[in-house]
Amino acid sequence: MPDSPPSTKFHLIAALTLLALNIACFHPALNCYFLGDDLFHIQYLHRILNEAPLSLLDNFRTVWCQDLGYGAHYRPLTSFSFALDYLLFHSQAAGYHLTNLLWHYAVCLAVYFLAGALWRLSERSSEDRVAGLATAVLFTLTPTNCEPAAWMSARVDSICAFFYVTSLYFLLRDLESPSSFKRAGGLVLFALALLSKEAAASLPVVFSACVVAKEKSGFRRTIRSIFEKAGDVWLLFLAYLGLRALVIGELFGGYKGGIGALLSASFAPRVVSAIELLAYPVPLRQLIDSDIVHTLQQALYATVSVLTVLAGSLCATGRASIEAREARRLILALTVLSVSVLPILPVIYLSEAMQGGRLFYLPAIFAAFTATSGLACLRCAFPSGLGKYLYQGFLVCFCFLIALNGLACLESSFNFRKASQEIIGVQSSALETAERESSAKRLVVLSIPAREGLPRLFFNSKQFFALIKPPLTEIDYSSKFALLEPDLSTDMKAINRTCLEHLARDSGNRFFLWNEKNRCFERVPAPHAERARIPANLLVEPLDPASHFQWRLSPAQQLSPASFDILIIRVDTPPGSAPERSACQLFYQEAPRDTLTDGKSFKKSFLSSTSPLTFLPAQRPDWLLAPRCSAFYLNIFPESERAIVEAQLESAAESMPVLWVDETTMILDRNGIFEPARSGHGVITWDCTRLDGASSCRVDISIPHAVLQLPSLSFLTEEPGAQVMKTITVERPTGRLTLERQWFPLEAPYQIRVRALSETGAPLGFYSYPINYMPR
Structure with a gap:
């Protein structure tokens, strides 16, 4: 690298370049x-x-925001x-x-100055500004950085x-030439970083x-030196x-509820996921639309990885050597x-579950x-010959x-703009629907799925009510709309089937499904499929006998998937084969000539040779509404x-995957509060052993979202988590629980949900099978 030009001129060139x-990438x-949590902050x-x-x-x-439901963050x-x-x-x-x-x-800009200061730690060099x-530039154009922009x-x-970065820069400058101003500035900036986000905890x-x-120097x-210079x-x-x-009452804090449960995993998979995203910093939800560009990008990352391994091997075998100064800098960077x-x-799993790569x-x-330091090492290690071409190939x-x-x-920025257009379309269509259906008691929105490749529009029903109006007005649309929303704790879009059936009892309610193509709410018939009383076996046919990854599962006669609670598929693996992590995708075809699309499919991972595959048709609104299945x-x-070896649709005519304490008659008193017609006492039993990887269970006694949206119970929504009135953990996948009166303090319809958990405590879904209720 050539000597740097005079600092002032070069700083100006660097600032204009960045x-x-x-502007080019994020305009x-x-x-x-x-989008998403923005609506929460605006309302707050x-x-x-x-x-x-x-x-x-x-x-x-x-x-943060005085809302524990948002997480225990400071x-x-x-x-x-x-x-x-x-x-x-x-x-x-x-x-x-x-x-x-x-x-x-x-x-x-701060990264530009910090990188120069880090470069000078090993030895003062004229290359520090160019390296900075x-x-x-590398940081600016990292695709995972699009979300903060x-x-x-x-x-x-x-902000953090x-x-x-500025705190670390001031502290490094204090190491170069001690100054009370630099030291005080570094400490103040570090305090501000900690008050912005917990990620600043790594700075000491x-x-x-x-x-x-x-x-x-020596040990x-x-x-x-660490005590003297970093003690404060x-x-x-x-x-x-x-x-x-x-x-906040705890040392670590973090996300709570379903999101917190989603993040539970052992340490090793977290590290592997972090390394994967650092090696290929393009979040799965922000992929480039062009297959050619995407493939080329992957090829280049793979080429750089191969060249890195090759260069490291040459250095390890003594065919190339790295100067001590460059080696120390690379070790510091790593x-x-x-x-x-x-x-x-x-929170590593949020990077692919909901929020992309902002965590990185x-x-x-x-x-x-590290990349800049590595390039410097290569230049010194291979000054001539074949090694020089290796370095040039890297460049x-x-x-x-x-x-x-x-x-x-740039593509990610456009994706955010596309998502904004989606949310504006939802807003205007919801207003038009409310005006057109003014005589309806309730407008029930079944689901608004996240578009593939776009950021999530919103996260919960409160934000849905915020987006269907100008966010700062006082109009209460929650008394008109009921949103049965996707469940964020699983990788599938879960619909609260029991709430849906309860709302369908009243003919004054109107049901709507979001049409992504026409960008409007379309009225659909209320689901009314009766549960089947006997299982339905499916004929299993491999689409290609020579392969082992595609099958067609056909019923003997057309049926409605909404009539069944669970689809169980038993997979046979060769004897002696070790369990392996696999992925599967299940498509639903309504008519024989229908095109198979991702919009009508389940995607999930599973551990082969352990448990059968299970799918819950009630978790998709379009399956609940489908009159038949081909x-x-x-x-x-x-x-x-x-x-x-076998595929079967099953149902329990006497029970539901999600169970109301009172399944028969609900009485509406003069204050508009639902009241069970009989006592909530009784005994529930369940068996989740047939769900993939079920190890234990958590029983939630709660008031459904559809009921919380009633004006008479709106006070509950001001208190995060108030809808869950009782939670009980059972250390096995089957159980029996006697209900107690004190678990039902409010006169409202309750629902009991049994959530199966894996060995690591991760939820397998809101629904278990079967659940039985016996009055006492």
Whole structure:
């Protein structure tokens, strides 16, 4: 690399370069609307700033947004950033997204200066500014960084990253030339980073690693240096942990409820998932539409990986050597990268479940620095001959990769804009539907599925009620609409079947399904299929006898999938084969000539040779409404020696997968509150052993969402989690439970749900089979 030009001129060139890249990749975000959690924050700010502005300060003494249902997080600073936007832009989404872009650009600039400071730790060099710019460009064009730039709620990551990076930069400058101003600035900025998001907890370890890299001395001397130069950083971090535990009541906090259960997994799979996303930083929900570009991008990442392994092998065998300075820098880069990943491991599965790659915003900084350090090592290790061509090949691949990553960022920004158009379409169609069906008692929206490749429009029924009106008005649409929403704790779209059947009893209700093609709500008939009293066996036919991954499952005569509670498929594997993790996709075909589409399919993973595959037809609204079924089609990957030996649809005529305490008559009293017509006492029994991987169960006694949306019970929704009145854990997949009167404190219809859990405690679904209720 050539010597750097004068610093002021080069800093200006770097700032303009990063600004141009940000504008080119993320300008579509300015046309985005509020998505997902944005609606929650807008409603929260509207209520707080109009009714009790000083309550915003309560974020410093309680959980984020004073809502434990949002998770046990301590992030008071982020709410003030949103509040400032609210005062400036009110309900104009473009203003909020402009602020997001400015924060992201500020982080990119900070990365430029930080990378230069990290480069100088090993030895002062004239290359530090060029290396800093290369690192900042790589970070700017990392596809996982699109969400903090384009999604308002993801600003929490860019705010934390900005204070984190600037704090580390000030502390590193203090190592170069000690100054009380730099030290105080670094500590203050670190405190602000901690008050923005918990991911900043890695900074004391990262800074300690930098101190070790700077000292290059013996063990005792190094430990003393850490105490002397990083001791105050550690003390500030410990004080933060004490404050956090005092405020939120626990040390670690995190997501609760269904989302928290979704994230449960052993440590090893979390690490593997983190490495995979760092090696290929393109979240599954943000893939490029063009198959050619996507394939080329994958090929380039694979080529870089192969070249990296080749270069490492040559160095390990002594055919190439790395200078000590470059080696120390690369080791430091890998160390701080590993440390920065640790705080996000508890929520790693959110990166593919709902929210994309924003969790890797901080690690992406050190990943970019690692790539730059690696290139420097290659240049020194292979100065001539064949090795020189290897280095040049790396540079060519990186140039193409940067260009393709830029396209991926641009495509992701357009995806956010497409999702905004979807949500605006839902908003306008819901208003039109409410006006057109003004005589209906209730408008029941069965489901609004997330579009493939787009960010999730919203997360729960409260946000649905926010999006069907201008978010800042006081009109209560929850008394008109009932949303039976997708369940976020599973990888399938679950519909609360019992609530649906309850709402279908009243002929004054209207049922609607979102038509993605026409972008409007279409009225559908209320589901009324009677449960079948005998099982239905399906004829199993391999589509290709030579293969072992595609089958057609055909009933003897046409039937309605809504008449059955569960589809059980038994898979036979060769004797002696070890269990392996596989994936499957089940398609439903209404008529023989219907095209099979992803929109009418289940996708799930399973462990082969352990338990049968189970599918619950009630978890898809289109299956509940289907009058007939011609066939099911099942694909299992990867292909191996296996066979489908039996497939059967089953139902329990005397019980339901989700059980009302009172299944017969409901009495509506003069206050509009539902009251069970008979006592809630009784005994329930269940058996979940036939569900894939069921190890234990959790019993929830709750008030359904459809009932909570009644104005008379709306007070419950102000208290997060109040709809779940009792939770009982049973350490086996079968059980018997006697209901007690004190578990039913309110005069309302309750529902009892038994959720099967895996060995790690992860939920397998809201529905178990069968559940029986016996009055006492």
